[in-house]
Amino acid sequence: MRAQTIHHIGHAVDDLDAAIADYQQLLGGVLEHREAVPDQGVEAATMLLGDGRVELLRPLGDDTPVGKFLQNRGPGMHHMALRVDDIEQALADAASAGAELIDQQPRVGLFGLRVAFIHPHSVHGVLVELVQPANEGTGHG
Amino acid sequence: MRAQTIHHIGHAVDDLDAAIADYQQLLGGVLEHREAVPDQGVEAATMLLGDGRVELLRPLGDDTPVGKFLQNRGPGMHHMALRVDDIEQALADAASAGAELIDQQPRVGLFGLRVAFIHPHSVHGVLVELVQPANEGTGHG
Numbered sequence: 001m002r003a004q005t006i007h008h009i010g011h012a013v014d015d016l017d018a019a020i021a022d023y024q025q026l027l028g029g030v031l032e033h034r035e036a037v038p039d040q041g042v043e044a045a046t047m048l049l050g051d052g053r054v055e056l057l058r059p060l061g062d063d064t065p066v067g068k069f070l071q072n073r074g075p076g077m078h079h080m081a082l083r084v085d086d087i088e089q090a091l092a093d094a095a096s097a098g099a100e101l102i103d104q105q106p107r108v109g110l111f112g113l114r115v116a117f118i119h120p121h122s123v124h125g126v127l128v129e130l131v132q133p134a135n136e137g138t139g140h141g
Numbered sequence: 142m143r144a145q146t147i148h149h150i151g152h153a154v155d156d157l158d159a160a161i162a163d164y165q166q167l168l169g170g171v172l173e174h175r176e177a178v179p180d181q182g183v184e185a186a187t188m189l190l191g192d193g194r195v196e197l198l199r200p201l202g203d204d205t206p207v208g209k210f211l212q213n214r215g216p217g218m219h220h221m222a223l224r225v226d227d228i229e230q231a232l233a234d235a236a237s238a239g240a241e242l243i244d245q246q247p248r249v250g251l252f253g254l255r256v257a258f259i260h261p262h263s264v265h266g267v268l269v270e271l272v273q274p275a276n277e278g279t280g281h282g
Contacts, residue, residue: 002169006147006193009221013265026240026263027223028143049223052147076266077218080150082168082190099167122167124154125217 001093007083007131008046008053012066013075016043016058023047023054033111042066044110055081055110079117079127087132091116094130098122106132142234148224148272149187149194153207154216157184157199164188164195174252183207185251196222196251220258220268228273232257235271239263247273 013019023029029047036043041064045056057078059067069078084090087106095101102117109115109131118128154160157175164170170188177184182205186197198219200208210219225231228247236242243258250256250272259269 001167003190003193005191006150009147009150009218011265011267015265019265022264025238026142026235026259027269028234049144050146052144052223054221073214074266076261077150077221080195080218082193093169094167097166118167120217123163124152124156124160125215126152128168 001084001090001097001130003082003084003090005083006052007081007129008055009077010055010057010079010081010127010129011076012057012059012069012073012078014058014070016045016056019056019058020045020047023049023056029054035111036060037110040064040110042110046111079129081115081129081131083131083133085132087114087116087130090130094118106130108134142225142231142238142271144223144225144231146224147193148222148270149196150218151196151198151220151222151268151270152217153198153200153210153214153219155199155211157186157197160197160199161186161188164190164197170195176252177201178251181205181251183251187252220270222256222270222272224272224274226273228255228257228271231271231273235259247271249275 032046034045043058047054057066099122100119106114106116112134114132120127173187175186184199188195198207240263241260247255247257253275255273261268
C-alpha cells in the first residue's frame with residue numbers, strides 16, 4: 001500500500017474541553033471540527049497544528065473502546081491514521097502482506113471519513129487507521 | 142507557539158529490524174535514516190509514509206528512557222513531534238502559556254535535529270517534542 005501522509009494522530013483524553021483549550025493555548029492548535037458520535041461511543045474534536053492534525057477522543061462511557069483504553073493506559077496517544085487515496089486497495093495490499101485487519105471493509109468513521117483499522121498486533125503495538133476522505137477515490141474496490 | 146506540521150510520530154519497538162521490515166511490507170514505508178546514538182540510549186530509524194514520518198526507537202538498554210517505557214507500557218506510540226521554525230520562540234511561548242518543559246533550552250537530538258521536549262503532564266499524557274531542522278531558524282533566541 002502507499003500512504004499519502006499522516007492524516008491525524010488520535011489522542012484519548014478524559015476532559016475534551018480542557019484538552020481543546022490546552023492544545024489551543026500551549027501548542028497553538030486550531031479547532032477544526034467537533035462532534036459527538038454516540039454509536040461509536042465518543043465525542044471527538046480535531047485540532048490543526050499547522051498542516052498536522054490531532055483527533056481528540058473522549059469516551060461517552062467506560063464500556064466503549066476509548067473508555068477501556070483510558071482505564072487501561074490513561075490519557076495518551078491512541079492511534080496513528082494514514083491518509084490513502086484508495087482505501088480498498090490499501091486494505092487489500094495490507095492484508096496480502098500479512099496485516100491483521102480489524103475492518104475487512106471500509107466503514108464510515110468520524111466526520112464522514114471512510115476508515116478501516118489494522119490491528120496493533122501487526123504494527124508493533126500501534127493501532128493504525130487508514131483514512132480516505134469521503135469525496136475522493138477511484139471508484140473501484 | 143505555531144507549529145508547521147507533525148514532524149514525526151515516535152514509536153518504541155523491541156526489534157528494530159522487524160519493525161523496519163513491517164513498515165516497509167505492510168504500510169509501504171521507506172527507510173529514511175538509521176542511526177545508533179549510545180549517549181541517548183537508542184538505535185533509531187525514520188520511516189517515510191508518503192509525506193509523513195515515523196521514528197522507530199529501540200532502546201540500547203533497560204535503564205534508558207525508551208527501555209523504561211517499553212517495560213512499563215510495551216511497544217507502541219511514544220511521542221508526537223511538531224516541526225517549528227523557531228524552537229527558542231516556541232519553547233518560550235509554550236512556557237509562558239503554562240507548559241511544563243523537560244528541556245529549558247533546545248539540544249541536539251537524533252539525526253542532528255534541534256529538539257526540546259514538553260512534559261506529558263501538560264498535554265494530557267502525550268510527550269511532545271518540538272523539532273527544528275538544524276539548517277533553519279531565525280538566529281535569535
